[in-house]
Amino acid sequence: MPDTVLPAAPPDSAALVALLDRLRPGDWLAFASDDTPLAHGTPTLRVDAPLEHVAGAVLPLLPISRHTHDPLLRWTAAEADPDIADLTYAMQGLASDGSGRRMTAAAIDDTLLRGGVDAVDAAIRVPWHGVPFHFLVCVGGGAHRPTDLTAPQPALAEAG
Template sequence: MLKNLPPVITGPLLTLLADLRPGQWLALAPEGAPMLEHAPSVTVDLPLDLLAAALFEVVPVADTSDSPLALWAIDRHDDSLDDLVFAVQGLAGDATGRRVRATSVSDAELVADAADTAAAVIRVPFDGAPFIFFLRTGGDDRATVARSATRSAHSSARAATLEPSTC
């Protein structure tokens, strides 16, 4: 049993994440976002910023790439999207301990191959124009996201049971 997982990481979402391998891309997008029909998908009823905060607790972010985060948006001037970009970049930076900026994906790149690179998709509610965040997963070659979550849960449990030293 896994402990200390964020409550929004439910069974279907954990199953989707468990199948991701290091180096694969996870897409985060609203229902209306195009080009992602080929990948396994889970819909969560949670705003993207809250979902991202939970994901970055259990999904390792690639550290071998200068750009582990990419963004395609139909309307790059949508104020509500700007807020999401800053939130997701900040949360990714907190998780990695380094500054993370989302690189831009053009329409041509999306059609040519970006959408096909998504190994899994998490759909979120959003009333604005469609967008897709692509997150490159990290970890070593033997690791999976589920193992990372398990290690995180075990480390938290171990830390909670350690007694303070008496010197």
């Protein structure tokens, strides 16, 4: 699915609704900067608005998983960047407000990001001139198997 550019107004277009409607409980939605990797073929929507505006419009509409141990994950190319710290606080607050419970963004490293990118079911890209980032949100709204990207996967645990 090619990227679609929406206006800077709150993302309430049919393209956003179609992207969110395809998500099921246990799926992962990525909020990503323009220059971060995504798996080939990931349905992606490009919104020409700051992350805080986009997440503020989407997260109240999107139930966040109560079955997944870490339903909000964060990856960044430079952990100590103060702009990323501000984005992390904003995402935690917006996810907390949207879910009705306190949310903390668990940090993932480059190795977990590779698996996380493959697990992403849909993505929203936003313009960003700082260090690259991903915020991954596990969708709730119904019964589903936990999809913990930070937990050892059975196949990996058996192989090791």
